[in-house]
Amino acid sequence: MTTGPDLDELVELVGRGGAVVLSGAGLSTDSGIPDYRGVTGALRTHSPMTWQTFTRDPQGRHRYWARSYVGWRQIGLARPNAGHHAVAALQGAGLLAGVITQNVDGLHQAAGARDVVELHGGLDRTVCLACGDVADRASLDLRLRAANPGFRPEHAADEVNPDGDVELPEEALDDFVMVDCLACGGGPLKPDVVFFGETVPPDRVQHCYELVVGARSLVVLGSSLTVMSGYRFVLRAAKEGIPVAIVNSGPTRGDEKADVRVDAPLGLVLPALASRLGR
Ligand SMILES: [Zn+2]
Numbered sequence: 001m002t003t004g005p006d007l008d009e010l011v012e013l014v015g016r017g018g019a020v021v022l023s024g025a026g027l028s029t030d031s032g033i034p035d036y037r038g039v040t041g042a043l044r045t046h047s048p049m050t051w052q053t054f055t056r057d058p059q060g061r062h063r064y065w066a067r068s069y070v071g072w073r074q075i076g077l078a079r080p081n082a083g084h085h086a087v088a089a090l091q092g093a094g095l096l097a098g099v100i101t102q103n104v105d106g107l108h109q110a111a112g113a114r115d116v117v118e119l120h121g122g123l124d125r126t127v128c129l130a131c132g133d134v135a136d137r138a139s140l141d142l143r144l145r146a147a148n149p150g151f152r153p154e155h156a157a158d159e160v161n162p163d164g165d166v167e168l169p170e171e172a173l174d175d176f177v178m179v180d181c182l183a184c185g186g187g188p189l190k191p192d193v194v195f196f197g198e199t200v201p202p203d204r205v206q207h208c209y210e211l212v213v214g215a216r217s218l219v220v221l222g223s224s225l226t227v228m229s230g231y232r233f234v235l236r237a238a239k240e241g242i243p244v245a246i247v248n249s250g251p252t253r254g255d256e257k258a259d260v261r262v263d264a265p266l267g268l269v270l271p272a273l274a275s276r277l278g279r
Helices: 005-015 051-056 058-077 082-092 137-147 170-175 202-213 228-239 266-276
Strands: 019-023 096-101 116-118 121-128 134-136 189-193 217-221 244-247 260-262
Touching (some): 005 217, 005 244, 005 260, 005 266, 051 058, 058 137, 058 170, 058 189, 096 202, 116 202, 121 137, 134 137, 217 228, 228 244, 244 266
Parallel strands (some): 019 096, 019 217, 096 116, 217 244
Antiparallel strands (some): 121 134, 121 189
């Protein structure tokens, strides 16, 4: 899909400038990071970590970190794809008024995008559940390596989950040693991401609303808009009379609100869009 009336409409809309991008998991699948819901909208077999399990079940938390210790390396190997580069190019050309992402993989920034609002946080940071200290995930990895010299799970799955963890056998989980917050000396650490069942910090949501209300268009990239966390911005834009474009493979919850709808792979559409706009 590098030509067609839908793409023409998208080119016209984004070409006006002032667009705010809202991206989702579908933008990162070409980088090897799977979408929980995929093109069919059906949940995969792996259930994502929930806020309730992480905060109330020490064993569940331990399991997450053991899996994350392995999975983080694979997330770290992921590279931005043509879609991320196209978004950065559109921003560099002055056509975007903001980039909001539901992804926690940092790939927009790796492609050169600036001032990216990470709606659901980022895997490159940790936050302490006791004192709130925010720390670098890479530093935690060094501490975990030191605490787990013999931890080499042999059955690590080759597919990493979007939360940055992988499936591991139970016996491997028992061998894993987790470390705690250095700032307060013992608080449990959480990746600085918003888990299912957790609310996005209100000031972050407010910032996104301000971006959307001030936009000339809202362009959704690679999200089925299943969760209200992202869908509410589409509702707000529609209410304000701001044109909404949705580029996604397969149907989305926002289709009836969309003025422009491109149902095609982002890896084809976005480079074509950036190219048509002369960038
Ligand atoms: Zn702490």
